[in-house]
Amino acid sequence: MRLLNSFVGLSLLLGWALFAATTGSAAGAGRLINCHEKNRGLVTRTRPDACEGRVVSDAEAASIRQRRQDYVKESLGVNVSPSVLGKRMAGVGAGFFVDDKGTILTNAHIVKGCSTITVSPPGQKSSPARLEEISLALDLALLKTNLRSRRHAVFAPADHRVSGEVAIIGYPSQGSPQQTPILTKGTLPDTGSRPTAARPLPLKVAVRPGNSGGPVLDASGRVIGVVFAAIDTKRVYQQTGQLARDIGMAIPNGISLPFMTRNGIQPTLADSPKASPDLLKEAKRYLARVECWL
Known part of the structure; x- marks a missing residue:
């Protein structure tokens, strides 16, 4: 705001x-x-x-x-929408289209308690969104919109072993709400085992406010997780004496895929990675800024 x-x-x-200039004395007007x-x-x-x-x-x-x-x-970069007049912006995060019917996947903590939710795909004005389903336990939510994205996200299978280079895309705050999506590269440590629904994905990447709800992509552009948190460096240092810089956490596909399926969404899967020379350009086609208003 x-x-x-x-x-x-x-x-x-x-x-x-203008008022002051046009309402002077009659003699000077x-x-x-x-x-x-x-x-x-x-x-x-x-x-x-x-x-x-x-x-x-x-x-x-x-x-x-x-x-x-x-x-x-x-x-x-202000989107003035009649649906948010008289309200204040309480938070900004990311989300992404998961089907061709205008459904967006994001974090529950971004949209919890909002009186109005709007979404802004890159290069488009804010549009209203409706909270379709929310799980506070999983920190996932589905939004319904009247938008039709140029493309929707493609996911890696839930049991796909992930490691090496990754990228997150969202709207990280830089002192004020970010208006355009930013890609941040990082790595995902090789644990030697396949991901499980009981364990979040640790990311060696700079996660900032505004990244929450955004996709984690492998080198081919497939979604392998949803960003939801960053490690509190100060608290970790106070408790352990060790510095843990730029460590983020993501919800793995083993959680997000079943969540969508239970709510009538059939996510698109890709077993084999494909070349994706420009991850940000591709992701912009299905990404959206999620705005919470009170």
């Missing part, structure tokens, strides 16, 4: 400046004109002899101001 408040504040400031300073993209009310730009009509001045406000809103 910080970005949204910034835009609203700017709009009020511009509106007040007739001597004011609309002056368009092209280099700055601004329109001000000023005296004719003080104008260093082009004199424009009231209608053109209003159009220029509106274009500037639209530009500021776009630059800030």
